[in-house]
Amino acid sequence: xxxxxxxxxxxxxxxxxxxxxxxxxxxxxxxxxxxxxxxxxxxxxxxxxxxxxxxxxxxxxxxxxxxxxxxxxxxxxxxxxxxxxxxxxxxxxxxxxxxxxxxxxxxxxxxxxxxxxxxxxxxxxxxxxxxxxxxxxxxxxxxxxxxxxxxxxxxxxxxxxxxxxxxxxxxxxxxxxxxxxxxxxxxxxxxxxxxxxxxxxxxxxxxxxxxxxxxxxxxxxxxxxxxxxxxxxxxxxxxxxxxxxxxxxxxxxxxxxxxxxxxxxxxxxxxxxxxxxxxxxxx
Amino acid sequence: xxxxxxxxxxxxxxxxxxxxxxxxxxxxxxxxxxxxxxxxxxxxxxxxxxxxxxxxxxxxxxxxxxxxxxxxxxxxxxxx
Numbered sequence: 566x567x568x569x570x571x572x573x574x575x576x577x578x579x580x581x582x583x584x585x586x587x588x589x590x591x592x593x594x595x596x597x598x599x600x601x602x603x604x605x606x607x608x609x610x611x612x613x614x615x616x617x618x619x620x621x622x623x624x625x626x627x628x629x630x631x632x633x634x635x636x637x638x639x640x641x642x643x644x645x646x647x648x649x650x651x652x653x654x655x656x657x658x659x660x661x662x663x664x665x666x667x668x669x670x671x672x673x674x675x676x677x678x679x680x681x682x683x684x685x686x687x688x689x690x691x692x693x694x695x696x697x698x699x700x701x702x703x704x705x706x707x708x709x710x711x712x713x714x715x716x717x718x719x720x721x722x723x724x725x726x727x728x729x730x731x732x733x734x735x736x737x738x739x740x741x742x743x744x745x746x747x748x749x750x751x752x753x754x755x756x757x758x759x760x761x762x763x764x765x766x767x768x769x770x771x772x773x774x775x776x777x778x779x780x781x782x783x784x785x786x787x788x789x790x791x792x793x794x795x796x797x798x799x800x801x802x803x804x805x806x807x808x809x810x811x812x813x814x815x816x817x818x819x820x821x822x823x824x825x826x827x828x829x830x831x832x833x834x835x836x837x838x839x840x841x842x843x844x845x846x847x848x
Numbered sequence: 849x850x851x852x853x854x855x856x857x858x859x860x861x862x863x864x865x866x867x868x869x870x871x872x873x874x875x876x877x878x879x880x881x882x883x884x885x886x887x888x889x890x891x892x893x894x895x896x897x898x899x900x901x902x903x904x905x906x907x908x909x910x911x912x913x914x915x916x917x918x919x920x921x922x923x924x925x926x927x928x
Contacts, residue, residue: 590865607867607885615882616866662849662908674850677909684909686851695851697909755913776914785914792914804910834885836866841880847892 590671592617603827604666607834615836622665626826630663631655633818634676637693638685641815644734645696645802649682659699660684666827673810675818690810691817696735697804704803705772708796709756713768721750727800728775728793736814737791737807745812746777746790753794754785761785771797853912855904858921862898873898899923 674688686695905912
């Protein structure tokens, strides 16, 4: 049995495809203390929570989460001074998504709301992490058709200044991002028909992306810590995204009444690692 | 629709985690997972590659074009 288990562990490691750490499902460290009895879960033989049923949710939770996401949207819209009709209310939304509690709890992603102007996401460490202008493609298409500047007008300072002002206003840790990542300012490759990081030969649409890329390996495809896309002529914020919650200084959304949101007593399954059931798919 | 990129969704769905059945990409031909408190060692699973036809960086609110060149789930040209 020991050999079997050891082999199984090796197989798990080998079979896991590489993935960005921030998207992995993860049980918070204080789950045993935090989760009320009404939340169904799987625990190990020590009582530690190893899984929460991902589709589990309640209407009370969804209502509470939506209210808190809307609060965050209002807060960041004021901080960044977005061209938004404030206050944002449930009635002014044209779209809202609240993930089921089980999945959200493990992802640290609560949901998102959209107005006719902007789209707001709480999806990193239960913190507001992303803001995107509504119907971004329509905006970019219109800009690309109307604005074709000579490449001599390409600059990096103004886009960087705007991006960092917005990030700082939204309580993102710009100093830490600058310390831990390489900053690159480039035109939007898609709408300028070039590879990210390149510049068209003659004319360009001043759609800029300011990116915080992996230090020492500043390749766009490798991802990074944050990015801000903007349209320079009108100083319009198109998108703001911070990948790692440690660079988000905002307070996370916290539910102080989980027991009330999940009343009753749910089933708790215990995982017994010693009982391995072998299923051979070739038979 | 949590706002993840399509590529990240596939990555995540392929991960072996408790109480989740991973999609059977080639890396998951053999794996061990726990479901409802029982541990299963799955071997010789029938697997298949997954292709993303279009942009791997597609999100619900925008498209992350910075990973347009990501080939991990690139579809054969004949599929496009």
